Amino acid sequence: MTITAETREQVQQRANFACEYCGVTETDAGGELTIDHFRPTIKGGEDGLENLLYCCPRCNQYKLDYWATHPDDPPLWDPRREPAAHHFLELDNGTLHPLTAVGAFTLKRLRLNRSPLVAYRQRKRQQAEEIRLLSRYREMVQLLERLNVQLSVLMQEQRQLLEEQRALLRMLLSARE
Numbered sequence: 108m109t110i111t112a113e114t115r116e117q118v119q120q121r122a123n124f125a126c127e128y129c130g131v132t133e134t135d136a137g138g139e140l141t142i143d144h145f146r147p148t149i150k151g152g153e154d155g156l157e158n159l160l161y162c163c164p165r166c167n168q169y170k171l172d173y174w175a176t177h178p179d180d181p182p183l184w185d186p187r188r189e190p191a192a193h194h195f196l197e198l199d200n201g202t203l204h205p206l207t208a209v210g211a212f213t214l215k216r217l218r219l220n221r222s223p224l225v226a227y228r229q230r231k232r233q234q235a236e237e238i239r240l241l242s243r244y245r246e247m248v249q250l251l252e253r254l255n256v257q258l259s260v261l262m263q264e265q266r267q268l269l270e271e272q273r274a275l276l277r278m279l280l281s282a283r284e
């Protein structure tokens with residue numbers, strides 16, 4: 108059986124156009140990614156949507172047709188059934204730290220700490236930090252604008268007070284004469 112264009116599109120959209128193992132998007136990769144059979148066809152996997160994953164060529168190349176067949180074989184992380192945070196912790200330097208045996212095996216098998224991926228995660232972190240700073244900056248500008256409005260109101264009030272004071276003084280002086 109082959110995967111129809113329609114199925115392919117469904118897998119692509121469901122994955123948000125990103126590799127379900129490493130997170131690299133089509134935009135990042137500069138092209139379409141591949142369709143992976145989580146359970147390889149030669150190991151009994153089917154072409155149904157539940158066995159298909161959107162996968163970058165590099166992750167696919169490292170995964171190959173791995174499938175735990177013996178009880179001693181470590182299973183591979185299934186991104187469609189368990190969130191990444193369950194098995195990996197992303198460190199500040201962009202590397203992944205395994206939290207489980209499945210995470211440790213998948214990390215090694217798919218080389219999820221390969222240097223371009225670490226650099227990719229670092230860049231994403233940096234972008235998130237820049238966005239955070241920019242929104243903070245916008246907040247400060249808005250605050251400054253509000254302060255300016257308040258200041259001009261205060262200045263106007265002060266001017267009015269001064270005028271009233273002057274008028275009062277004039278009245279007092281004229282009363283003395």
Ligand SMILES: [Zn+2]
Nearest residue numbers: 126129163166
């Ligand atoms: Zn990948």
